[in-house]
Amino acid sequence: MEDTICAISTAQSIGGIAIIRVSGKDSIKIVNKIFKGKNLEKVLSHTINYGYIVSNEEKIDEVLVTVMKSPKSYTMEDIVEINTHGGITTTNKVLELLLLNGCRLAEAGEFSKRAFLNGRLDLIEAQSINDLIESQTENQRKMAMNNLTGKLSSKIQKLMDYIIEISANIEVNIDYPEYEDELVITYDILENRLNKIKFDIENILKESKTGKLIKNGINIALIGSPNTGKSSLLNKLIEEEKAIVTNIPGTTRDIIESSFLLNDYKINLIDTAGIRKTTDLIEKMGIDKSLNQIEKADLILLILDGSKKLSNEDTELLKKIKNYNYIIFINKNDLKLKIELEKLNKFDYVIGNTINNNLDELKEKIISKFSLNLLDQKELVFITNTTHQVLLKDTLKIIDNIFLNIKKNIPIDMLTIDLRKCYENLGKIIGKTYEEDLIEEMFKKFCLGK
């Protein structure tokens, strides 16, 4: 990180002010070259300085310059931020001057990358900055912020502390076998403590599931035979709620018809392609195809036409959805109901219509399906990275394996091999290693020696 980098940090549009951020060991020197005002190389850290950006004596803009010296800055390097008057030409002119005087244009995310490489952010925190910037809903923002302020890191850290405490105790029992006053870890104690760790990891995974819904939105697949009113339901939902019109990232983009906010949760409606096609053969394929989409959805919304008897396709679909998270919407109760409700009494359904009814009951049902109303957003964290989820799941497997080996009377000093692996798995999530922590813990917590 020898270079000094710069970039316009505010959105590139016409606004009141724009900020250009400069980071690197020469940042103060370089900005000072084009600044007329106090000598920036002599000002105190964390001060705002008034002056002009000049080019060959020509005043380019009247600015405020903030100087933040290493290591107390976002990147832990010397940072200078120039507040210019907004306006694309002026801001670009200042940027150009910086580039002419020795700065390099920062790559996307490079400031955060430096913050990570210089040790200011851990992996989870670095990831969450990205999430924060991309968040579209208030809930997404809160969750990203929770991760950024280290809530997830500290949950993982707590588990690691707990494992290292047991391990250190076992190590003390091994390395100082004659110290009778120290607790000796037995199978019972070990099982007990591991059960607690297991419970906590399971909770994090559960939360992550919810977290994923918040971050990516809840994917609802609309399915149903033709003419049951899928499109009108879809339109009505969007009409009643606030639609999101931005691009939706991720692999599901192709099949998402539209998104809207429901109680500040993002809902993605996945219209199951093919069902709208009319010829029989294609329709059959369409059902198969839509069933594939079912796998990807968090909730299936099956729409039945209440004014008609159940068709063969309907019966077919009812059979299929049983094993999934679903809601049935019996549409068209503005007409006379002819559907055989007695055949549906084992199913979870809502009756309504899109003509003279609001959809509150359906929406409440959706919310209750995810216990969204019960979430404590202050605590909610989310394992963004799938590798991390795999690590957590693997840790659970190892713990179960320890339980198995306890039954086989495998000595505790060998089980430490598994404990170590648990610790390393968790450590990979926040970037920590085992051995130093262990020895540190042994001598911090236990009184030993000649």
Added chain:
Amino acid sequence: MLENVDVIVVGAGHAGCEASYATSKLGFKTLLITLNKNNIADMPCNPSIGGTAKGIVVREIDALGGIMGKIADFSLFQIKMLNNAKGPAVRSLRAQEDKILYPKNMLKKLSENKNLYILENSVKNIVVENNKVVGVILENNEIVKSKIVILTTGTYLNSEVLIGENKKSEGPHGEKNEKFLSKNLAKLGFKIQRLKTGTPPRIKNDSINFDILKKECGDDLYYTFSFDDKPYYKKENQRCCYLLYTNEKTHQIILDNLNKSSMYGGYVTGVGPRYCPSIEDKLVRFKDKNRHQLFLEPESDFYDEWYLQGFSTSMPTHIQEQMVHSLKGLENAQITKYAYAIEYDAIDPLQLKNTLETKIVENLFTAGQINGTSGYEEAASQGLIAGINASLKLKNKKPLILKRNEAYIGVLIDDLVTKGTNEPYRLLTSRAEFRLLLRHDNADIRLRKYGYEVGLINENQYNLLQEKQEILKNIIEYMNNRYLSKSELLALNIENNNSYNLSKLLKRPEIKIDDIKNLIPIEMSDDIKNQIEVSIKYEGYIKKEEKNVEKLLNLENKKIPQNIDYKKITNLATEAKEKLEKIRPTTVAQASRISGVNPSDISMLLIYLKKEYSNE
């Protein structure tokens, strides 16, 4: 005698003895220089050899052809297998040693060696030409030339003994120290650090009320450290140790007088070890403990002093009297030697190669406390490795570098040269990530081949090992192929319709090797039985460890070119860059063990190596 010397070893403690034994035995004329001939292989601290992890080190020394195990077998008056009730990986021998016999037997062993000369003198500097050591300068400015110099100076470099505010420039027990050598090493570019250790008071035998103390005796079994020895002792003649505790009164005396100790009065500048704290340290750091365990250990059959383990202190003598007298059983005790703290100079082991040759001066090796370690066994093992590698260098052969999965000695040296240390370093089983493979029982299988290749293990010793391995192989083969009949299973109370071979049977938690030994038609010694039981019962975990070793070796085989420019590697964290630059590891595996170098940094390093050096 001072001419045509191949190797000079400076200091005749546990490191110096092993080093000079190895080089002289391997055919090199060796001069061992000591401040005091009577202090060869002295034990200035605890009267024991071995202990957790350390006992395994002694076995490893023996497997490689060193002498500590043999001398210890010959000089002990109590021996115990620690952790006998735990898993086989953590079992370890510890013997109480006679402090008169041990040095005497060591001197005898060294004197048998015709290539070894012992000189009583002081070395105040080394002679360096073109970054290569060529000899040493003695006290009287006389120069002795040699091809190799091995420094094993223990706690004698610029040492100061502290009792309360009293500070004396001397070695342990008022011995002469060496005042100039460390300053001269500093001039050559060695980073000198100040370390601290201490020793407890010694108590006169007939002033102790043994009747009220709890006895701690040796095992009712026979053991030896050495793979070549038969036991020399009679188990019923072992001497016992005694257990006692500090109490509230003791704690009050210590806390009331804390600022009178050298440590808390601000008279000590060196860094003491966390694992060997003085009693005042223990009280300050663990305020809620209302007692601390102490042991009385006999020092020798030839004088009547007891070592008060756990009571190391730097309090003034009159406070020490009060402290000792507050202990139950020692109310009338007579202190024969007061406890003291000792500060001494050591070098920064990051300036060493993993052969124990220094990076700065060629042909200069260091071993033992000068490298920042603590403990007789740690010192001896380094002395042996330094001696072996010095000899191999003189013979133009590849050095002996033990890997972390091969020996505790490998762990010790790798830790030292990779992580460095800022406190006296002690081996612990917890430092060995592959401890299941580094067992007491298999040290010979792990290391004898190296001892044989080097030349410290003879043909006969090596043949015995090969015979043993052959027997092990045959038994395991037999057990894998010998299936049991239903009636045989029933006789063992096992009802099962599946086919069982002997190996599978032994895997059952309730079955011990002795339960099925009659089914195996091959004669088995206790050692063999133990080997079989461990390798079959714990096969799953051993395999798991071996898999981990494979991963390590994979990284161990990825060498880092010595001219690498870490500045050129993009996306390396700042801290990692600095550490790698300083330590300059030789392999990616070593790099991964440096604290502050994270897995993401290792990925970047691997990518860089692949990109830049893949054609080589």
